[in-house]
Amino acid sequence: MNIIGKSVIRKEAPDKVTGKARYTDDFSSAGIYHARLVTSPFAHALIKSIDTREAEKVSGVRAILTGEGLPLTGEEITDRPPLAQGKVRHHGEAVCLVVAEKLDKAALAASLIKVDYEPLSAVNSPSQAYQAGAPLVHEHVEHYKRGQNVYPEPGTNIAHKTKIRKGDLSRGIGESAVFVEGRYSFGPSDHAAIETRSCTAEIRADGDVLITSSSQAPFMIKKLIGSYFDIEAGKIIVKTPLVGGAYGGKASVQWEFLAFIASRAVGGKRVKLRYMREEDILTAPCHIGLDATIRLGCTSEGILKSAEILYLFDGGAYADKSPDLCRAGAVDCTGPYHIEHIWCDSYCLYTNHPYPAPFRGFAHSEVLFAFERTMDLLAKKLGMDPLELRFKNAILPGHTTPTQVLVNKSNVGDVRGCIQRLKDIMEEEWEPNAGHDPRKVRAAGIACVWKNSTIDTNASSGVILTFNPDGSVNLMSGVVEIGTGTKTILAQMLAEKLRLPVEMIHVKMTVDTQTTPEHWKTVASRGTLMGGRAVMAAAEDAIRQIKEIASCALRVREEDLDIDSGRVFVKAEPEIGLSFKEVVYGYTYPNGNAIGGQIIGRGSYILRNMTNIDKETGAGRPGPEWAVGAQAVQVEFDTRDCTYRILKAISVVDIGRVLNERAARGQVMGAMSMGLSFAGRETFYFDEMGRVLNFQLRTYRPIRYGEQPKYVVEFVNTPHVEAPFGARGAGEHGLLGMPAALANALSIAAGVEMIHLPLIPELIWRTLQEGKR
Amino acid sequence: MPETNKKVLILSVNDEDKDIVFRPADTLLGVLRGKLGLTGAKPGCLNGDCGACTVLVDGIPMKSCIMLAIEAEGHKVTTIEGLINTKTQASFIKHFAFQCGYCTPGFIMVCHSLAEKQPHADKAVIKEWMQSNICRCTSYQEIEEAVASILAEE
Ligand code: FES
Numbered sequence: 001m002n003i004i005g006k007s008v009i010r011k012e013a014p015d016k017v018t019g020k021a022r023y024t025d026d027f028s029s030a031g032i033y034h035a036r037l038v039t040s041p042f043a044h045a046l047i048k049s050i051d052t053r054e055a056e057k058v059s060g061v062r063a064i065l066t067g068e069g070l071p072l073t074g075e076e077i078t079d080r081p082p083l084a085q086g087k088v089r090h091h092g093e094a095v096c097l098v099v100a101e102k103l104d105k106a107a108l109a110a111s112l113i114k115v116d117y118e119p120l121s122a123v124n125s126p127s128q129a130y131q132a133g134a135p136l137v138h139e140h141v142e143h144y145k146r147g148q149n150v151y152p153e154p155g156t157n158i159a160h161k162t163k164i165r166k167g168d169l170s171r172g173i174g175e176s177a178v179f180v181e182g183r184y185s186f187g188p189s190d191h192a193a194i195e196t197r198s199c200t201a202e203i204r205a206d207g208d209v210l211i212t213s214s215s216q217a218p219f220m221i222k223k224l225i226g227s228y229f230d231i232e233a234g235k236i237i238v239k240t241p242l243v244g245g246a247y248g249g250k251a252s253v254q255w256e257f258l259a260f261i262a263s264r265a266v267g268g269k270r271v272k273l274r275y276m277r278e279e280d281i282l283t284a285p286c287h288i289g290l291d292a293t294i295r296l297g298c299t300s301e302g303i304l305k306s307a308e309i310l311y312l313f314d315g316g317a318y319a320d321k322s323p324d325l326c327r328a329g330a331v332d333c334t335g336p337y338h339i340e341h342i343w344c345d346s347y348c349l350y351t352n353h354p355y356p357a358p359f360r361g362f363a364h365s366e367v368l369f370a371f372e373r374t375m376d377l378l379a380k381k382l383g384m385d386p387l388e389l390r391f392k393n394a395i396l397p398g399h400t401t402p403t404q405v406l407v408n409k410s411n412v413g414d415v416r417g418c419i420q421r422l423k424d425i426m427e428e429e430w431e432p433n434a435g436h437d438p439r440k441v442r443a444a445g446i447a448c449v450w451k452n453s454t455i456d457t458n459a460s461s462g463v464i465l466t467f468n469p470d471g472s473v474n475l476m477s478g479v480v481e482i483g484t485g486t487k488t489i490l491a492q493m494l495a496e497k498l499r500l501p502v503e504m505i506h507v508k509m510t511v512d513t514q515t516t517p518e519h520w521k522t523v524a525s526r527g528t529l530m531g532g533r534a535v536m537a538a539a540e541d542a543i544r545q546i547k548e549i550a551s552c553a554l555r556v557r558e559e560d561l562d563i564d565s566g567r568v569f570v571k572a573e574p575e576i577g578l579s580f581k582e583v584v585y586g587y588t589y590p591n592g593n594a595i596g597g598q599i600i601g602r603g604s605y606i607l608r609n610m611t612n613i614d615k616e617t618g619a620g621r622p623g624p625e626w627a628v629g630a631q632a633v634q635v636e637f638d639t640r641d642c643t644y645r646i647l648k649a650i651s652v653v654d655i656g657r658v659l660n661e662r663a664a665r666g667q668v669m670g671a672m673s674m675g676l677s678f679a680g681r682e683t684f685y686f687d688e689m690g691r692v693l694n695f696q697l698r699t700y701r702p703i704r705y706g707e708q709p710k711y712v713v714e715f716v717n718t719p720h721v722e723a724p725f726g727a728r729g730a731g732e733h734g735l736l737g738m739p740a741a742l743a744n745a746l747s748i749a750a751g752v753e754m755i756h757l758p759l760i761p762e763l764i765w766r767t768l769q770e771g772k773r
Numbered sequence: 774m775p776e777t778n779k780k781v782l783i784l785s786v787n788d789e790d791k792d793i794v795f796r797p798a799d800t801l802l803g804v805l806r807g808k809l810g811l812t813g814a815k816p817g818c819l820n821g822d823c824g825a826c827t828v829l830v831d832g833i834p835m836k837s838c839i840m841l842a843i844e845a846e847g848h849k850v851t852t853i854e855g856l857i858n859t860k861t862q863a864s865f866i867k868h869f870a871f872q873c874g875y876c877t878p879g880f881i882m883v884c885h886s887l888a889e890k891q892p893h894a895d896k897a898v899i900k901e902w903m904q905s906n907i908c909r910c911t912s913y914q915e916i917e918e919a920v921a922s923i924l925a926e927e
């Protein structure tokens with residue numbers, strides 16, 4: 001068939017260029033109510049009083065809610081009231097919710113609510129949170145319910161700690177001759193999906209709860225609303241139509257709780273809550289910040305022997321997913337290298353910052369920024385080419401990862417192959433000469449990357465296939481179409497397996513938790529592996545049924561049958577056969593007797609042999625495979641004013657197998673763009689009280705058109721044996737090395753070590769000035 | 774508190790005249806989405822920063838979130854729903870110039886207008902036009918290719 005690898009146009013493309021594609025906020029209904037938030041202007045404050053009297057007088061206001069009596073929420077630690085209770089812990093935290101017949105009335109009423117605060121001193125960085133005597137963001141973590149593998153430390157701001165102990169650090173240090181140490185930090189930033197988070201909720205007379213949300217995790221919404229509000233899971237129905245960008249930020253459940261309690265407060269009427277951009281940035285979860293210290297030791301030949309690592313993640317005001325991010329950062333705490341002796345403490349700290357959601361790469365671009373910068377320090381000290389240092393130390397089959405998983409050809413991609421290919425491309429693409437301008441300097445920085453997923457050990461995915469009378473197939477999967485094109489990729493897999501043209505596969509875009517089989521969460525680049533395996537299983541199930549019916553009708557053995565192009569036929573005599581049309585709704589004999597019935601294929605997949613990691617050593621198998629890559633960024637730096645242009649950005653990713661060439665490139669390039677934007681431009685600027693100063697897209701400014709470099713993307717293909725067609729997840733890898741590679745390039749160009757993000761000219765200038773002092 | 778006075782307005786949208794009951798404070802985006810069900814123009818920031826709400830007013834791209842509906846009276850408004858089989862749309866599909874598609878109607882409107890108004894635009898002019906919008910999914914290289922192919926055809 002050969003549909004795999006083809007640049008099949010995404011199924012929903014025509015809808016997306018005509019305005020017909022519908023996202024959560026595009027669905028409306030007559031009489032729907034609207035909810036608006038009142039949020040905290042302070043990062044840390046006691047709520048003295050809330051006066052809603054003026055707001056209540058606004059016509060059309062139906063309910064005004066505050067936090068009293070609401071259950072605590074939070075995935076890893078249940079520490080977060082949906083609306084603040086007695087205290088606010090971050091700027092933008094939701095305090096009150098107004099429900100009104102009209103949006104403008106809700107907004108008017110919200111503006112009339114008077115909240116009296118008593119500001120407290122704020123914890124403004126994870127390093128500050130870590131210090132003894134820091135103000136406590138949560139006074140009593142010990143009272144919170146928490147997940148099994150989360151270890152908060154009462155009396156401190158430590159929400160969680162993950163330890164990695166591999167080998168024997170003192171031995172590693174003893175075997176080392178050359179050492180470097182680096183300290184790095186960057187603050188939280190944002191996903192800034194163009195679609196702000198949005199949700200509608202309704203409670204039917206029979207108690208059924210209907211939620212529509214722009215989410216990566218509709219099944220998690222169902223589970224969490226059920227458990228926090230004590231509702232049977234079967235009575236909660238969550239729908240997710242197309243999602244307007246997510247990048248991890250919509251994998252957290254938050255705005256849905258608010259929409260639900262809003263509806264509950266007005267007798268179950270349908271209520272819509274759409275975050276304003278300011279709320280999307282401040283109130284909804286953000287992208288995590290990190291303070292890191294890394295000490296590396298190697299032999300005089302440059303063989304890495306020891307890594308001593310301290311990661312302090314900015315867990316923000318509430319834990320939610322940050323203990324998991326802290327764990328994922330620890331699991332892959334080094335780059336993709338063979339290091340026998342690793343000691344890593346990774347902390348998740350409460351601060352008075354907006355709290356983090358997952359962000360594309362799930363803590364990997366963050367720790368890789370620190371680690372890959374340190375690799376460059378080491379290369380410099382050794383007088384060795386940075387690519388060569390990485391090539392020498394690349395992780396290979398037979399080595400073990402930081403969590404002591406034995407590496408084979410399948411579970412880790414080909415790091416050396418990527419480095420080799422990157423080197424070639426850099427030679428082809430590299431324009432070292434900046435021309436006649438003596439002010440301009442050109443330089444290239446590199447980084448190697450890897451990532452495994454750290455998701456629930458029992459995460460699963462299911463697929464249902466139904467056939468249409470014309471022999472075409474409907475594909476239903478719980479994977480959410482967030483822009484990655486995964487549903488089209490699944491259709492390609494199915495087409496390949498069923499040997500049908502891809503046009504004969506109809507994909508159900510909207511996820512509906514009542515009728516769509518579950519896909520744990522659309523995160524971690526695991527849609528192709530998990531959704532894909534479920535598709536393959538469902539296809540096999542359907543094929544078996546087709547053959548079963550055909551074998552009866554044709555009076556042949558099932559083993560003698562084959563399928564192709566919408567027919568089932570006898571292998572040895574292909575002219576003897578039936579079209580799918582004659583089989584998929586049951587076969588009817590000439591005399592009217594019938595057998596079979598509509599064919600419904602089903603398949604599911606659950607991750608295999610995953611383990612929780614050990615509390616003391618970190619040993620364990622956190623995910624199915626590491627995809628790897630090597631990346632480079634080339635800059636032209638102006639030595640006079642410290643401005644720079646990014647000329648080229650290169651990624652070589654071991655993708656296992658390319659399933660859809662253009663879509664794969666698009667994923668990698670889009671991720672690279674996001675990585676460069678994060679590295680070069682994006683951060684929250686906090687004042688000394690922990691308030692965010694830039695909470696609009698005017699002042700929080702992602703890359704815009706014309707600021708992009710030339711992107712070069714190439715693939716290496718080392719199959720992941722368990723995955724359909726050997727494909728590895730590729731939605732995130734483009735991002736992972738961009739911060740480190742850009743910082744490495746600018747450190748060379750400016751002649752000073754860049755240790756913070758984002759890399760704006762002012763920061764480079766300041767770093768140079770400090771160096772002169 | 775008293776109800777704000779509602780008014781009636783006639784808007785020309787996608788070559789059809791529409792009678793609309795509206796509040797003077799309603800934005801064009803609010804009216805298009807809320808009153809006419811034309812949800813192709815998207816809210817992204819309601820502050821003129823992202824371009825997701827872009828429509829054409831007399832053929833010129835406008836951010837409909839920062840234009841009052843009443844200001845559009847007497848002008849021709851075109852939304853993404855008014856574009857049928859244009860080469861801009863085809864080119865965005867061909868060049869994989871979108872992923873989630875949320876920014877896409879806005880980008881297509883800008884691009885469509887650019888091709889009409891300045892078919893010989895150079896790189897600097899293209900950049901000036903396209904910088905009004907944000908795409909968070911693509912790398913912009915795909916959009917650049919799409920734009921280039923439309924302008925090259927002129
Ligand atoms: S919504 Fe109008 S510019 Fe962002």
Ligand code: FES
Nearest residue numbers: 872873908909910
């Ligand atoms: S395609 Fe998602 S924001 Fe542009």
